[in-house]
Amino acid sequence: MAAAAGDAPSGAQASESNHGEPNHGLRIFLIWLVVSVVADVLIWVVWGPHLPPGDMATASNGQQFDIKVMAVMAAPVMALVLIYFGYALTVWRQRDGDEEDGPPLHGHARVQATWITVTSVIVLFLFAFGTYELTTAQGAGAGEGPSPIWKPNGTKPLQVQVIGQQWRFTFRYPQFGGFETTELMLPQNRWVEFHVTSLDVIHSFWAYQLGVKADANPGVDNVAFTKPTQLGQVTVRCAELCGLWHGAMFDYGHVVSPAAFASWASSTRTQLASVTKILPPYATTYDPTLVPNINKAMAKAGIAGANGYYYPPQDPEQP
Amino acid sequence: MSLPVRVATLVAAFVVVVAGASFLVIHYLLGGPPVEDFTTATAGHVNVTMQEDAQNTVTSKPDWVSYFIKSPSTSQWVHTTLFKVPAGTRVNMTILGYDGCTPLRNPVWSKVTGTDGNVVTVDGKSTSVINSWSGCNVGHTFSIPGIGLNVPMASPPLTATLCGTSPCTTGPHTVVKFSFTTPKTPGDYFWQCRVPCGGGFLDGFGGPMQTIGYMTGNMEVVS
Numbered sequence: 191m192a193a194a195a196g197d198a199p200s201g202a203q204a205s206e207s208n209h210g211e212p213n214h215g216l217r218i219f220l221i222w223l224v225v226s227v228v229a230d231v232l233i234w235v236v237w238g239p240h241l242p243p244g245d246m247a248t249a250s251n252g253q254q255f256d257i258k259v260m261a262v263m264a265a266p267v268m269a270l271v272l273i274y275f276g277y278a279l280t281v282w283r284q285r286d287g288d289e290e291d292g293p294p295l296h297g298h299a300r301v302q303a304t305w306i307t308v309t310s311v312i313v314l315f316l317f318a319f320g321t322y323e324l325t326t327a328q329g330a331g332a333g334e335g336p337s338p339i340w341k342p343n344g345t346k347p348l349q350v351q352v353i354g355q356q357w358r359f360t361f362r363y364p365q366f367g368g369f370e371t372t373e374l375m376l377p378q379n380r381w382v383e384f385h386v387t388s389l390d391v392i393h394s395f396w397a398y399q400l401g402v403k404a405d406a407n408p409g410v411d412n413v414a415f416t417k418p419t420q421l422g423q424v425t426v427r428c429a430e431l432c433g434l435w436h437g438a439m440f441d442y443g444h445v446v447s448p449a450a451f452a453s454w455a456s457s458t459r460t461q462l463a464s465v466t467k468i469l470p471p472y473a474t475t476y477d478p479t480l481v482p483n484i485n486k487a488m489a490k491a492g493i494a495g496a497n498g499y500y501y502p503p504q505d506p507e508q509p
Numbered sequence: 510m511s512l513p514v515r516v517a518t519l520v521a522a523f524v525v526v527v528a529g530a531s532f533l534v535i536h537y538l539l540g541g542p543p544v545e546d547f548t549t550a551t552a553g554h555v556n557v558t559m560q561e562d563a564q565n566t567v568t569s570k571p572d573w574v575s576y577f578i579k580s581p582s583t584s585q586w587v588h589t590t591l592f593k594v595p596a597g598t599r600v601n602m603t604i605l606g607y608d609g610c611t612p613l614r615n616p617v618w619s620k621v622t623g624t625d626g627n628v629v630t631v632d633g634k635s636t637s638v639i640n641s642w643s644g645c646n647v648g649h650t651f652s653i654p655g656i657g658l659n660v661p662m663a664s665p666p667l668t669a670t671l672c673g674t675s676p677c678t679t680g681p682h683t684v685v686k687f688s689f690t691t692p693k694t695p696g697d698y699f700w701q702c703r704v705p706c707g708g709g710f711l712d713g714f715g716g717p718m719q720t721i722g723y724m725t726g727n728m729e730v731v732s
Contacts, residue, residue: 356701356714433719438654464620465617468640468642
């Protein structure tokens with residue numbers, strides 16, 4: 191950039207500029223200004239509402255806003271590079287019969303300083319912006335561990351525990367007797383507090399339209415918040431390579447009206463009562479390798495076996 | 510190096526590379542366990558018989574637990590977990606449980622789902638829940654997540670001496686029966702065991718749990 195012939199004519203160039211050479215720097219600036227304004231308006235107004243992951247929930251809406259901001263910031267930078275490139279190819283190309291060497295290139299302190307300052311400001315702004323967004327409701331869809339930075343105030347969220355296991359997510363509703371189901375059902379316009387964990391390997395709970403993506407680690411309670419604002423279907427995928435059938439570890443959840451959710455929760459609670467009573471008490475994490483009842487059963491049968499664990503201490507034999 | 514030698518070297522190297530790639534494709538991608546074909550429905554249903562064993566003495570991994578499928582054409586036990594069934598058809602499953610108990614990692618899979626009536630018959634007795642945490646009574650599960658099917662496999666008594674040669678033909682075992690209807694849409698539906706029965710692997714979830722032909726496989730639904 192600093193060597194731009196049209197930006198900063200000097201030496202031989204300067205003498206040419208003084209002899210009717212147009213002001214290339216001004217031309218490029220004006221073209222860039224128009225293109226940038228048009229691009230930013232189009233990005234914000236036309237493309238923005240369709241950017242992923244949509245606006246079905248507060249978290250996804252926040253992520254869409256963040257992407258719009260970043261796109262609006264990036265578009266002028268990209269436009270400047272492309273416009274300068276195109277302008278140079280068009281205006282400063284070698285013409286037929288022109289065997290003359292180009293003018294010597296010189297540094298230009300003001301252009302260099304401006305470029306470094308502007309790009310630094312942009313990067314630092316995006317750094318500060320991104321960091322701030324993570325501390326607000328906008329970033330609450332990402333799992334932030336057991337002590338999330340942001341929590342909804344003055345409201346009682348619906349708690350949903352997401353349990354990853356090869357190769358299915360199950361969902362536990364502690365406020366409804368702790369039943370566990372393979373269905374993800376959520377009410378509209380109520381904050382949801384996901385507690386994401388795993389019973390085996392590392393998974394990642396990715397509810398795309400809700401803007402929620404939280405790692406499911408065994409022994410870890412990873413909390414994420416979102417508030418579904420629109421009715422509809424939610425795609426749930428595992429976003430962490432987790433074994434043979436990782437690619438098939440997806441399903442669909444649903445955002446329904448509060449009345450429909452209450453009805454579903456009530457009927458499902460009744461329907462699953464026979465299995466709910468044998469589930470371990472609700473906890474934010476589980477140690478599925480310890481099954482005390484099995485120990486008792488084996489001891490009763492006179493078998494030392496695995497001492498209440500799945501396998502004896504020498505297992506695993508290999509990592 | 511003369512031109513003929515260089516050409517010959519190039520051709521030889523090319524042949525080696527092509528042969529190696531062909532071997533990989535044939536051996537690893539196109540190879541694998543056979544697919545048992547149950548697509549000939551009789552009176553609107555097909556009968557599929559399987560067994561799960563504590564070992565398999567027919568492969569190079571004798572200490573890996575494994576399912577076997579009884580071939581509908583030869584009535585012989587085949588070491589595979591791949592089978593093909595017609596769409597929209599009732600499948601009557603019989604699974605012989607020869608393996609001993611291992612508790613479910615998540616007791617939610619104690620509940621039978623996706624079968625006719627959401628029940629299973631174990632040794633002639635119908636039940637909808639087999640609680641593997643109350644006693645050592647579940648060996649494996651047969652689960653097809655794509656159609657919401659989950660059936661815990663009851664195991665022989667804790668003190669039983671298990672069959673040691675597979676496929677098992679004698680020894681203590683349970684007889685688990687259930688039926689379900691295949692989807693009307695053709696496609697591949699993977700199935701798996703939910704008991705971490707890969708002994709010797711991290712948390713029991715390696716080896717046979719991650720290998721087609723042992724504790725996981727595929728149900729191909731065809732039109």
